[in-house]
Amino acid sequence: MKEKETKRDKFVRLAEARTNKIIDMLQLLGNCSNSNVYDYTQQDVDKIFNAIDAEVKEAKKKFSKIESKKSTRFTLD
Structure with missing residues (x-):
């Protein structure tokens, strides 16, 4: 068994x-x-990594038993 x-x-x-x-x-x-395949701005890159950083912080809070908020879906527009 x-x-x-x-x-x-x-x-x-x-x-x-x-x-x-x-x-x-x-x-x-x-x-x-x-950049040979994709076209993006530094603003796009900053927005992407700010969203990722925010989610990492929220996940860490959950492990620290600190109240976290539910995030929204990410979009560039």
Whole structure:
């Protein structure tokens, strides 16, 4: 019989998978920096990374048990 997954085991499994997914997505986002293929402004870049920074701060607050707000979807326009 299979042992029941502990809360710690579940956290490690999910946190690793989700963290790696975020890292993969950031690497894909970095591919958008190729100015031979894409046209963007510094304002676009600042807006993207401000949104990402804000979400990282909100996620950290949740781990600190500090009240966080639900964010909205990101758009450049």
